[in-house]
Each structure stands twice: as structure tokens, then as C-alpha cells.
Amino acid sequence: MRGKSVDLFLSDLEEDVIPWCSFKAKCFKGIPDEMGLRPLAWRLLLGYLPPAKSEWSEILLEKRTSYVHFVNDFVVSPGLNAEEATHSSLLIDHPLNLNPRSQWQAYFKDNEVLLQIDKDVRRLYPAISFFQRATEFPNVNVVNGSISKLHYRVQSSGLTSSSLHNKGMGVQKLETRAPSTIMDYAVLPEGSEAHWEVVERILFIYAKLNPGQGYVQGMNEIIGPIYYAFATDPNLQWREHAEADSFFCFTLLMSEIRDFFIKTLDGSSSGIGQMMEQLMKLLFRFDSETHYKLQKLEIRPQYFCFRWITLLLSQEFELPDILRIWDSLFADENRFCFLLHLCCSMIILIRHDILSGDFSSCMHLLQNFPSMDVHIILDKALHLSKI
Secondary structure: OOOHHHHHHHHHHOOOEOOHHHHHHHHHOOOOOOOOHHHHHHHHHOOOOOOEHHHHHHHHHHHHHHHHHHHHHHHHHHHHHHHHHHOOOOOOOOOOOOOOOOHHHHHHHHHHHHHHHHHHHOOOOOOOOHHHOEOOOOOHHHHOOOOOOHHHHHHHHOOOOOOOOOOOOOHHHHOOOOOOOHHHOOOOOOOOOEHHHHHHHHHHHHHHHOOOOOOOOOHHHHHHHHHHHHHOOOOHHHHOOHHHHHHHHHHHHHHHHHHHHOHHHOOOOOOHHHHHHHHHHHHHHHOHHHHHHHHHOOOOHHHOHHHHHHOOOOOOOOHHHHHHHHHHHHHOOOHHHHHHHHHHHHHHHOHHHHHOOOHHHHHHHHHOOOOOOHHHHHHHHHHHHHO
């Protein structure tokens, strides 16, 4: 028996034009886990779909067709060309050719990007098995053996990767989980493709389409919850397009937070430096005593809230709680103002431990936020936002 909240959502979604203010207000309070409401709502809240349902079919067809072309252009065709090149006796182009237009040079550059992506996607939410399981909708060219899987390219290249620890203020704190190894994963039947491999393809295509930014460590934590929500949709007609829809929703979200990942913009009004400064001003406003204690201990915001803000809290809570938090973030008009209020509420809710702690204990507490009912944090943040 479905709940009353489900019926309230369905009443909005049954309209020809979704009543936007009413719908967003409901989403802010939490989207039900039933009937695929969350993945559909996120498509709307992130701007992938408009409120007018009559426009959906055309938009979805256009976007999903475009994604097929992206896969062909950046994954399938280069893969086929690489296979042909390895069996070619032509010396016009070869691996030692330093010409920047050389196909081999482009291939090696792509593999450097893939190496970092591959390392990151393998450790997505290790506490659950979802990302290691096989997708129902693998890429046909991959499973029929026409091209090698992207991570095979990384393994065969023998490349080493420099870490991204020097991105900027505190980025080294993004690495909190022990990386998984290939041997950690169950071997899937031939012709299968794991969900993490799908995420790897999405991130690689994003990097190819955004060469000025490329892939930056931590983007895997942004795409992860989106893809999970879409790929677990109970409605088959939506679930089978989880890869394409996740790509575009991820791209839309990144267009809003991309400045967090660009070092040269750290000090700009939209950069991570300014966001951390705003957070500390909020803390001073709402809890000057805790603010003073952090200053006295010389605990700088980049030691802990760099990761909180950049990754939209995706590493501070379990996945179900992240889905609930993101309901409110995506539904809020000033979503990043609300993100700061969430971060501020987190600090205030552990103020007693901070006030009684020393540098070491406070740092550990802030970098390993304690288990807590996420609704308490959301309620506190909402209260702060209204003061």
C-alpha cells in the first residue's frame, strides 16, 4: 500500500505541466523511494527535463541519440582504430611519433586520463555491491568484443599516474577510502559489463567533451549517486537509458559546481575558497564560540570542509542518506547556500565535542563525521536558513 506522500507526488506528475513551485517544495522535504519518483524528480530538478511533459519525448530522443554519437566518437571508433593500428604495418604513424597530431599521442593522453578515472570508479561505495554487479544494458560493442573495455587499455598501457593531491586547498582529503584492487571484484560472465565500467565510460566522455577542465579526482563521487538512482529505477523504460540520462544530468550539475574543481578559480566568488569563507562566516554568526575554538586550535576550513563542499557531502554519509540530502539540495533555489547551511549545522551539532576537544580529536571528528540521523541535520539547516 503506497503512502500519502507518493500520492501527492503523483498528483503533480500527472499534470500536463508540472506545478513547479508545489513540486519543488515536496521534493525539498524528501522524495519517496517508491515508483521511480526520485530519478524522475532529479531529471526535472537538474533541468534535464522541463515541467511541460509534452516536450519530454523530443528532448529525450535528442539527448539519448547524442549520447550514442558521443560513445561512438570517443570510445567505439578510437577503440576500433587502435585495434587496427596494432595490426598495421604502416609506419606513417607509430607510438614514438611526437607529433601532437599523432593518433598514438592522443591515445596515450587519453590513457593518462583513464588511469585516474579507473582508479577512482573502482572504489565507488565499496560497502555496497551495486557498482560491481553487471548492468542489464551493456554497450553492444564492448560485450561483442569489437573493442576492448576502457580499463583494459589502462592495464595494457603500463602507465603510472601522478596523484591529484596538488589541485589546491586540501584536495588530498578527497582520498578517504582505501582503493580496491582488480582482485576485489568477482569475475563477471563473458559479455557482461559492470556498473562501475559504465560510470567509467560516462566520466571519460565527459573529460573528452570538456578538455579545458578534463577529469578531476572527486567527480566520481558526484556521478555515483546520480547513476545509482537512475540505474535502480523500477521502471524499465527509464532504467534502460540510465547511462545517457546520468551523463547529461551529471553534466548539468557539473556546470553549476565546476568552479569547485578548478584551482585557478579557488579565490573567485564562485570558487571553493569563497565558499569556505562564507561557511566560516555563517558559523561565526550562529555559533561564535565554536568558531573561536576552531580558530584557537588553528583548524582551517580547508582541512575538512573543502571535501564537504566540493563533493556535496557525498563522502560524509551513507548512500541512502546522500540521496535524501540531494533531494533537498536539488530542490532548493539557492542550493549552494543551503549546502553551506547544511555544513554549518553539521559543525554546530557536534559543538560540544569540539569545545571539549584538542586539535587531534577535533580534526578526527570533522574529517570523520559521526553517524547521525540525517533528518536532524536537514532540520537544523532549514532552521538556520530561515534566521
